[in-house]
Amino acid sequence: MMSGADVTMLRAASEATRLLIVVVDANGNVVRVNRAAAQALDRLEADCLVPVWELAELDEERDSLRAAFAHGAPHLPSELLVHLAGRKGRIVDWTATAAPEIGNGVVLLTGVDVTERLRASAVLRETDVHYRLMLEHLPAIVWTTDHDLRFTSSIGRGLESLALRSGDAASHGTSLFAYFHTDDETHVVIDAHRRALEGHSATYEITWHGRSYQSTVEPLKSDSGEIVGCVGVALDVTERAEAERARRESEQRIQRLVDADIIGIVLWSRDGRVLEANKTFLDLVECDRDDLVSGRVSWTEMTPPEYRELDRRALDEIRATGRCRPFEKEYVSRSGARIPVLIGGASLDAAVGEPPDRGVAFVLDLREQARLRAARDRLLEKEREAHGQAEEANVRLVLVAEAGKALARSLDERETLQTLAQLCLPALGDWCVVVRRGGRSVGEGDIEREEVLAYSVGAHGDPARRALVERLCKLPWWLDDVAGIERVFASGESIVRSDASAFAGSRNSDVVQIVHELGVRSLTCVPVRGHDRVEAVAMLVSATDPRRYAHADVMLAEQLATRAAMALENARLFADALAAVRARDEFLAIAAHELRTPLTALMLRVQLLRASFESQARIERAQALRAVSVLEQQSRRLSRLVDSLLEISRPASKRAPGATESTDLAQLVRDVVSTMLPELTKAGCAVRIETAPDARGAWERTRIEQLVTNLLSNAMKFGRGRPIDVRVDISENQRARLSIRDHGIGISKSDQARIFGRFERAVSTRHFGGLGLGLFVSAQIARAHGGRLDVQSEPGKGACFIVELPRST
């Protein structure tokens, strides 16, 4: 048993100690606690005298304590960690000791508050885990080997790329040789580890399982500094290598771009020099590397003046932003060709805001684009042109159709040409004049004659200036071959002139003055073509446009001229028809007149005779004879007229001689003169006859008589009562020749051409009678016999008609 002193001492000790002391009886009831325990339990000592399990915080702690005391002989584990009830989070490490000295079944519990210690230990544990986690998440592989190059550990997220987990390689004790499938001591990995074992650090790069690693191997030393193995770190540099490769490829691509024949690259300096350029650029501007090296290539000199402003703006932009947006410009190549380019540039070294000293420029050859653009523009232009032409053609078609109608309305040639001039305006010029020149043939049958024509008509698009054109047309402005009109008349081809001097050749100052007022900048002359010659020329004039007349305009003018020519032909046919009708009317009137004249004489004589017979028982013989003689003369006159009429109505085919007989021309002439002697005498015309023998032929006698009679009648009619010389001889070409010469009024040259025409006469029908058929019929008769009838005459000096007839042998 303990002494009181011992008890006191123990009590004091138990109260002083930081140990928690709890005494529990065999039933598990706390019978005593020291102060430290009561403080730890945060209750009064008396409050601590409860079943011991009630001092535990957690249910399982309480259950295990109750179980331990259930059978009176507690079996307690030697170490008992209990969370103290009422003191959350405080953990006490209890030691249970049986204390039979205190009582049967008494258990002494001594505890230490381990809360802080446990907490520190937990923190320590956590830190270890963090390191491990760090290593495990390291984007690398860390490993160690022993001297035999067997993996002793391996860790790091880098292992994932190799489908390994931390520790895999080490746990298998795999050697590097086995892992890298090699027994080569010079293998980069083996070699590095060997060197590490010798105390050197070694680095190497390796590509393994498709990934790139940069590795460093160091000697692994123990705390005492002894080399016990290797420690290696491998960094997965696949991405970086990839990036590097991409960079290299990119550089290669850029180099290829630089070298390729696609884009010109220029290193330029602000002073205008090209410092460096690729072949594409040099080829573009037709320079070579020697030019470049010698500094002869200047981008400012190659730039045409009109693009310098663009360049200046681009430099401004580079200064402001470091680069300039692409723009189009042109360079002039060495051979002087203009090269369209797209160019963009950037400053190389200057800070933004500073004027760039040097820069790079990218130059894209736009020639192909320009060519395509030009081709497209040309196509568009052509399309537009075609469209325009179609519309123009339509307008022209309408114009030509209208022209046809307008021209067809007129049957007068002057009016037709006037219409043509008006139709041409304003579509084909400012003013227009049409020259009618040359002549037209009139008449019919075997004899045609030429009517000489020369006049001009015109029109002006501006009514106020029409009078000027009319004044011009009153002048013979077409003389002096102005504007090449003669050439058009001669060749029938149109001409175009684009000069203001078309009328400069005119010697007529009035013409020059009027034309000056009308204005001439360009003109075209188109022919109005008849079936065998140019009938007229239309001159279309632009007073303002020096290039007014294109091919299409000339074509249109020619078409209008063709329509006018057709109208002209119609007008001519109409005029001819009118003339024929007039000539026939004239002939009928004259024929009637000529028939009535002898009829008058006849009827008066007959009625006088009748009156005489009625009023007188006897009529004087002489008076009666005289009357009968007159009747006979008038009858013969009528007969001759009828013959002439028959001759004229006889078709040309039947004018050949009928029954011919051998005829002596000299004798025939003498007979005719003899028959006509009374008339000749009355006219006061003596007839002198001179004949040669052998003027004999096989002729139709009555018609030759008619011929001679006609010629003698004419000589008598127009002979002014002077002698008529008749001569029969043989011509130089051995033909029978009859000449009948009068000394009368004569015939002008112009009349000589037409007097052989039907119904023609050189004199007015007011003065001279006759059918106007005499010479026509006579010429017909001569021709029908294979001969001819000619005239030689001058006005006032008489006329000589000469008949030549082939002789029979």
Place this chain on the structure above:
Amino acid sequence: MIGGANPVERNRILVVDDDDDVREGIQLALETNGYLVDAAPDGRAALSWLYENPPPLLILLDLMMPVMDGWQVLDALDSDARFSSIPVVVVTAFRGDRLGKAATRSVLRKPIELDELMRAVAAHDHGRMRASS
């Protein structure tokens, strides 16, 4: 002879025609009917006669004649006061339009009937010769 310096010859007729046979025929017919007849073969000869003789009772005038035609004669007569009152009968083989201004005159159309001729002359004779014909 009814006063005046140039009394009209009451029964003298001037026949102007270039055709001898016609002229002769007309002359004979008129003379047969008691007229005095002077003849001219063309206009100029007719005017010459008029200048030298008293105005005739009547002029019978052909149109188509050489030297000076009937129209010119009419113009000359109209423009001379001495002659403008002399009656004229145009005797022509023309018809219609071809007469021209001569159409305004008395016209005898060839071929003429004897009766016609005498009636035309008598119309200008105020009946004086009618009794004697």
